[in-house]
Amino acid sequence: xxxxSKKVPHYLSYPRFIWRALVESTDGNLxxxxxxxxxxxxxxxxxxxxxHQVADGMxxxxxxxxxxxxxxxxxxxxxxGVAAGGVMMVIPAYLYDDREMHDVVIIGxxxxxxxxxxxxxxxxxxxxxxxxxxxxxxxxxxxxxxxxMLAWDVIVLNGYLLLNLHIVGYLLYKxxxxxxxxxxxxxxxxxxxxxxxxxxxxxxxxxxxxxxxRYFWNTAILAPRFIxxxxxxxPAIIIISLQLVRYFTKLPVPRKPIQTLISIxxxxxxxxxxxxxxxxxxxxxxxxxxxxxxTYLFFGxxxxxxxxxxxxxxxxxxxxxxxxxxxxxxxxxxxxxNTACILAFIGLWIEKGMGLIIPGFIPxxxxxxxxxxxxxxxxxxxxxxxxxxxxIYTVALKIAIRILTGESNLQKDIDASxx
Amino acid sequence: xxxxxxxxxxxxxxxxAGVFVAALMTSIFGPEPEFEIDESxxxxxxPQIYDDIIHAPAGLGTLRTELRDxxxxxxxxxxxxxxxxxxxxxPPAKSADELSEFHVDMDFDHGDLACSSCHxxxxxxxxxxxxxxxxxxxxxxxxxxxxxxxxxxxxxxxxHGGMAGHWDDSAGPRERNxxxxxxxxxxxxxxxxxxxxxxxxxxxxxxxxx
Amino acid sequence: MSDVDAKESAPVPEDDETGFTxxxxxxxxxxxxxxxxxxxAMAPLRSWSADLSMxxxxxxxxxxxxxxxxxxVLRRLEKETLEDYGAxxxxxDLRPQEGVQFGYALNLSVCNGxxxxxxxxxxxxxxxxxxxxxxxRVFEMEQGSLDFEKGTASYDHTVPAPGKxxxxxQCLQCDxxxxxxxxxxxxxxxxxxxxxxxxxNWCIGCRYCEAACPYHARxxxxxxxxxxxxxxxxxxxxxxxxxxxxxVVEKCHFCLHRTRKGEAPACQExxxxxxxxxxxxxxxxxxxxxxxxxxxxxxLKEDLGTRPRFFYFFx
Numbered sequence: 001x002x003x004x005s006k007k008v009p010h011y012l013s014y015p016r017f018i019w020r021a022l023v024e025s026t027d028g029n030l031x032x033x034x035x036x037x038x039x040x041x042x043x044x045x046x047x048x049x050x051x052h053q054v055a056d057g058m059x060x061x062x063x064x065x066x067x068x069x070x071x072x073x074x075x076x077x078x079x080x081g082v083a084a085g086g087v088m089m090v091i092p093a094y095l096y097d098d099r100e101m102h103d104v105v106i107i108g109x110x111x112x113x114x115x116x117x118x119x120x121x122x123x124x125x126x127x128x129x130x131x132x133x134x135x136x137x138x139x140x141x142x143x144x145x146x147x148x149m150l151a152w153d154v155i156v157l158n159g160y161l162l163l164n165l166h167i168v169g170y171l172l173y174k175x176x177x178x179x180x181x182x183x184x185x186x187x188x189x190x191x192x193x194x195x196x197x198x199x200x201x202x203x204x205x206x207x208x209x210x211x212x213x214r215y216f217w218n219t220a221i222l223a224p225r226f227i228x229x230x231x232x233x234x235p236a237i238i239i240i241s242l243q244l245v246r247y248f249t250k251l252p253v254p255r256k257p258i259q260t261l262i263s264i265x266x267x268x269x270x271x272x273x274x275x276x277x278x279x280x281x282x283x284x285x286x287x288x289x290x291x292x293x294x295t296y297l298f299f300g301x302x303x304x305x306x307x308x309x310x311x312x313x314x315x316x317x318x319x320x321x322x323x324x325x326x327x328x329x330x331x332x333x334x335x336x337x338n339t340a341c342i343l344a345f346i347g348l349w350i351e352k353g354m355g356l357i358i359p360g361f362i363p364x365x366x367x368x369x370x371x372x373x374x375x376x377x378x379x380x381x382x383x384x385x386x387x388x389x390x391x392i393y394t395v396a397l398k399i400a401i402r403i404l405t406g407e408s409n410l411q412k413d414i415d416a417s418x419x
Numbered sequence: 420x421x422x423x424x425x426x427x428x429x430x431x432x433x434x435x436a437g438v439f440v441a442a443l444m445t446s447i448f449g450p451e452p453e454f455e456i457d458e459s460x461x462x463x464x465x466p467q468i469y470d471d472i473i474h475a476p477a478g479l480g481t482l483r484t485e486l487r488d489x490x491x492x493x494x495x496x497x498x499x500x501x502x503x504x505x506x507x508x509x510p511p512a513k514s515a516d517e518l519s520e521f522h523v524d525m526d527f528d529h530g531d532l533a534c535s536s537c538h539x540x541x542x543x544x545x546x547x548x549x550x551x552x553x554x555x556x557x558x559x560x561x562x563x564x565x566x567x568x569x570x571x572x573x574x575x576x577x578x579h580g581g582m583a584g585h586w587d588d589s590a591g592p593r594e595r596n597x598x599x600x601x602x603x604x605x606x607x608x609x610x611x612x613x614x615x616x617x618x619x620x621x622x623x624x625x626x627x628x629x
Numbered sequence: 630m631s632d633v634d635a636k637e638s639a640p641v642p643e644d645d646e647t648g649f650t651x652x653x654x655x656x657x658x659x660x661x662x663x664x665x666x667x668x669x670a671m672a673p674l675r676s677w678s679a680d681l682s683m684x685x686x687x688x689x690x691x692x693x694x695x696x697x698x699x700x701x702v703l704r705r706l707e708k709e710t711l712e713d714y715g716a717x718x719x720x721x722d723l724r725p726q727e728g729v730q731f732g733y734a735l736n737l738s739v740c741n742g743x744x745x746x747x748x749x750x751x752x753x754x755x756x757x758x759x760x761x762x763x764x765x766r767v768f769e770m771e772q773g774s775l776d777f778e779k780g781t782a783s784y785d786h787t788v789p790a791p792g793k794x795x796x797x798x799q800c801l802q803c804d805x806x807x808x809x810x811x812x813x814x815x816x817x818x819x820x821x822x823x824x825x826x827x828x829x830n831w832c833i834g835c836r837y838c839e840a841a842c843p844y845h846a847r848x849x850x851x852x853x854x855x856x857x858x859x860x861x862x863x864x865x866x867x868x869x870x871x872x873x874x875x876x877v878v879e880k881c882h883f884c885l886h887r888t889r890k891g892e893a894p895a896c897q898e899x900x901x902x903x904x905x906x907x908x909x910x911x912x913x914x915x916x917x918x919x920x921x922x923x924x925x926x927x928x929l930k931e932d933l934g935t936r937p938r939f940f941y942f943f944x
Contacts, residue, residue: 026656040663048670055677057875058834059851064620068839068849128834128849128876131678131686135814135833142690142815142831150813150837195436212807212933213843292778365930366768366798366845367777370620573944574903577916578736578924581903583893586915590891601901609902615744617783619761 008177008410016413017176024402025395035394039387046384049377050125058128060377066370067361069126071378074353075385076122078233079115080204081226081352083160085234086112087197092260094190100254106404107241109168110396111234112197116161118389125381149207156200163193168396172403177410201226208360216293216360219282225275229348231268235261236341241397243334251401262330262337269322269344276318276351296369297359306371307362310354317347469585469592473560476599480544480556502543515605528606537562537604563598574598690815691828691867702830703867710872713853716861723866723889725822731883731938732823732910732917733894734926735797738944740904742767742788742795749899750799753884754870755862757854764881765799765896766845799896800825800846800881801929801937808838808847808880817878823910823938824883826868832877839878843933847880883907910938 028036053060063070089108093101124130135141136154145151167189174181205223212218239261246253283294295301300308324330324340331337363369374382402408481495488494501521512518512534515527539547546562547553554561564571573579577593580601585591601609684705688694694702703720710718747763756762768780772792780796789795806825809817816832819825839847853875865871866886873879884894888907897905908917920926926940 026659027652040666044666044670047667048673051671051673055673057852058849063851065839065845065848066620068836123835126835128836128878129832129874131681132814132831132833135690135816135831142693144813144815147810148813148837150811150835154813192435199436207837208840211811211841212935213841213930289776289778361840363778364845365777365843366766366782367780368782368845569944573736576919576923577908578734578906578920579739579903579944581897581900581905583898585891586888586893586908587891593893596903601903609741611787611789612741612743614742614767614785614788615748616761617744617785618747618763618766619759 008414013177013410014173016410017173020176020403020408020413021399024399024408028398032394032398036391039391039394042387043384043391046381046387049380049384053125053377053381054130060375062373062375062378064370064372066364066368067358067372069357069361070372071353071374071382072122072126074357075382076119076126077204077226077357078349078352079119079122079389080157080200081230081348082233082237083112083115083119083157084197084201084227084230085232086110086115086164086238087194088231088235088261088264089238089257090190090194090197092257092264094187095194098257098260100256101260104242104245104251104253104257106168106171106400107245107397108234108238109164109193110393110400111237111241112164113161113168113396114389114393116157116164117392118385120157120161121385121388122382125385149203149210152203153200153207156196156203160193160196160200163189163196167193168400172400176403176408198227201230208357213365214360215290217356219279221275221279225272225279226352228268228272228275229352232265232272232344233348235265235268236344239265239341240338243338245397245401249398249401250405250407258337259331262325265325265341265344269318269325272348273318273322292363292367293359296362297355301363302369304362304369304371306373307354307359310350314347314350314355317343318351321347467589469588469590471588471593471595472584473595473597474600475557475597479559479599498543526606528608529604559604560598563602563604685830688830690831692815699867706867706871710861714856714861714872715858716863718861718863718865718871720865720867720871721886723868723885725820725824726889728909728911729822730910731802731888732908732921732940733802733883733938734906734917734920734924734940734942736904736906736924736944737794737796737941739902740795740797740900741902742769742784742790742793743901745899745901746797746896746905749895750881752860753862753887753895755854755856755865755872757850757852758857758860759852759855762848762854764846764848764879765797767795767797769793770796796941797896798844798846798929799939801844801935801939802881802883804936804938805934807841807843807933807935811837811841813837817880820868820885822885822889824885825880826882826885827878827880828868829871829873829877829879834876834878836878843930843935844937847878849878850875 061070061072086108089101089105092098093105124133127133136143136151138145138155143151143154145155167186170186171181202223205226208214208217209219209222239258242253242258242261245251280294280298283291292301296304297307297311299305321340321344324336324343327336329336330340358372362371477492478495481497483493483495486494514531514533515522515525518525535547537546539545539553542553544556545553546556546559548562549565560571560574570579574595580596580598582593582595584594586593682705684702688702689698691699699722703722706720707718710716710720744767747765747767750756750763750765751758751761754764766782768777768782769784769788769790770777770793771779772794784790802819802823802825804819804823806819809819809825813835814831814833817825817827817838834849836849839849850873854872856872861872862870864886866889869882869884869886884892884896888894894905894907897907906916906920908915910917910921912918920942921940924942924944926942928937928940931937
């Protein structure tokens with residue numbers, strides 16, 4: 001079998017590749033079906049909640065004119081970070097030529113794709129008029145570029161999604177055809193994606209830090225904080241994913257990438273805590289109107305303490321995760337490591353969501369304190385989107401791994417059903 | 420080869436990033452849209468300029484009775500109905516406290532003014548200015564302005580007393596209040612009022628789920 | 630390597646013939662059930678999309694529409710208002726006047742906090758009656774402090790209260806408006822006469838402008854506004870007080886359906902103390918110019934560089 005697939009033209013092999021992807025995404029063992037059915041059910045609950053929200057109005061959410069962004073945008077912010085964090089596998093793999101990381105780097109890219117889809121969905125469900133989504137499409141609508149940071153975000157998020165889809169799709173397709181990928185067709189995109197990963201989270205931070213009327217966000221340290229926390233959450237999810245992949249699939253997962261990721265988190269989790277500390281020092285030592293939101297967040301204000309438990313939970317989780325990840329046991333004991341990763345994940349989810357987006361609105365620029373509690377609708381939609389994202393992540397990983405391990409390839413497909 | 424390629428790519432990436440930053444800078448620091456401030460009055464000189472309409476309260480210079488006319492407006496009695504002959508209330512009281520028989524239910528809280536500070540002693544249908552000039556009740560704003568000159572100046576420039584109608588005097592008249600529309604001369608402080616209801620913001624209602 | 634892989638799992642028939650079909654059948658059943666469940670989940674959208682006409686969906690940006698197209702849109706909106714609210718209204722498209730730049734000033738010494746302005750705004754601008762919405766929020770402030778933290782907008786007692794002063798806040802029509810900068814779809818912009826307006830049929834409802842405004846001047850339509858037919862103000866304009874659809878942002882527009890015809894804004898007419906001064910900044914004889922030149926005026930949060938056109942002063 002001397003490279004028989006070479007003879008197959010692309011117009012024949014590409015449909016087979018797509019078909020194979022479809023088959024892989026719907027085929028599996030019982031566990032796979034149970035998992036996917038559960039996720040589908042959750043996603044449908046979310047879809048239903050969203051449909052009600054569109055039909056009845058955004059009044060079904062807990063948001064107000066005072067706190068005009070809530071759980072959705074909090075999740076959006078967090079997920080852009082996760083997407084950016086995926087690049088923490090790409091950098092060692094390509095910039096430092098880490099061979100073993102190279103073999104599993106696709107997991108980081110797939111994670112980026114899944115989280116980007118989720119992030120965009122969170123923006124869509126936050127829109128009061130989803131039917132006018134086309135106004136955002138450059139060329140069709142009116143695109144306020146380059147002035148609006150949200151317009152930038154639309155571009156960078158879609159760009160990053162396309163970059164990752166291209167890189168993953170190209171490498172898998174080549175592997176499917178049993179060919180060596182042409183470096184010219186992916187290396188430039190990989191390097192671009194590294195810069196792009198930083199940019200998506202920077203732009204997302206600028207979305208908030210550019211608003212002069214919101215003192216809590218109006219800080220230059222916001223973008224570095226976002227990046228630092230993204231480089232904790234991304235690798236944390238990947239560490240857990242790698243173990244799941246090792247457990248459930250035939251893809252050989254070496255230990256070294258996990259060790260590399262632990263080393264990365266060790267640094268970034270401390271940088272994140274340091275930046276948070278620097279921010280809090282500036283807020284509380286200076287005091288005045290700039291510190292009002294932070295005061296409300298950490299200690300409550302005028303008897304309103306809605307976010308106090310959230311943020312202290314996050315602080316405790318983040319510090320605990322940092323101590324655990326720095327402990328030598330993290331390199332030896334996977335259960336210990338995974339606990340640390342989950343703690344960091346939850347801690348940062350709170351810190352960047354309920355602990356950053358919501359307090360930016362409290363008190364309002366006119367000093368009013370209106371608290372925010374997500375409604376059931378918001379939780380349903382949120383869970384639904386996460387379920388949908390996990391479906392994408394599962395399916396994409398499954399396709400990728402089946403092709404990477406050679407369990408699926410063009411030759412087998414041709415043999416099974418000759419053209 | 421790959422080392423070179425990588426170097427090239429990094430440079431290329433840096434250039435792209437640079438272009439983005441430059442685009443952003445231009446949009447932020449580029450010329451801001453300035454409004455041309457044209458100091459000359461609008462050129463399209465209107466054919467007609469409307470004068471202000473000042474709404475003086477009805478029944479000025481009369482004493483209100485409890486009777487009402489067929490329109491429901493209070494019927495007032497001219498001062499001269501009682502004050503024609505010289506023997507009523509003469510010599511005039513210096514302050515409201517001295518009144519024992521008539522006008523006793525009048526609340527007076529307007530500084531240390533005597534009745535004759537404003538009312539002409541010899542003609543109760545007229546008011547009088549500080550220099551003794553007698554004026555009609557309708558012109559009482561002139562009298563008020565003697566002491567409240569800065570308020571009157573503000574009033575003249577629309578910064579006191581409110582207005583309705585048109586801001587553009589070529590489109591229609593401005594309608595103004597009279598001092599006495601809001602300030603009762605004997606007790607001019609603006610009364611305390613109950614405000615209109617506060618907003619019932621969305622956060623006051625409990626969001627209903629489906 | 631690849632050769633080995635290929636051999637290992639070479640053409641193994643996927644189960645026997647029956648197993649294969651059973652699996653396919655199950656998949657088809659699953660897909661059908663999934664699609665049905667999805668349709669069921671999305672069912673609430675049906676009533677919503679029934680209200681949404683194709684014309685409305687495809688409507689262009691205010692700046693992109695020709696005269697004829699805009700005319701059609703205005704008539705359609707009038708028809709929709711009749712259908713939804715039972716009210717005969719006239720919706721105009723009013724453009725800025727030549728040589729006019731609007732400015733507004735408010736005398737804090739005489740404002741007594743009666744909220745008549747907010748009430749008038751609610752009626753004039755066809756606001757939702759349920760929430761008693763208004764573009765004006767009146768704050769009861771602590772004497773001797775400009776700090777809003779010490780103020781409240783929900784006071785409900787006789788005014789003026791001792792030791793307090795009152796500060797109505799509405800859109801300041803900034804010359805450097807952060808809300809306009811952030812809008813991703815240019816649904817809000819500054820007009821020639823200085824009024825910051827919104828195309829309610831272009832806004833996507835992302836509420837970024839609400840986050841960007843340092844003055845809490847913008848409102849979102851969390852539900853479809855409720856207005857009794859008899860209370861609908863029939864004098865309307867496209868960029869101002871026409872009834873807003875659900876899911877879009879709205880804000881004070883200096884009553885441009887009145888002011889662009891030379892009339893006073895509703896809040897000024899309603900003010901019983903005469904605290905409000907409105908006029909043309911370009912007319913040297915206007916009231917607003919006299920106030921700016923003769924009173925000590927200030928603007929809210931000047932340090933933010935938003936350059937408001939709404940001024941406050943004390944006598």
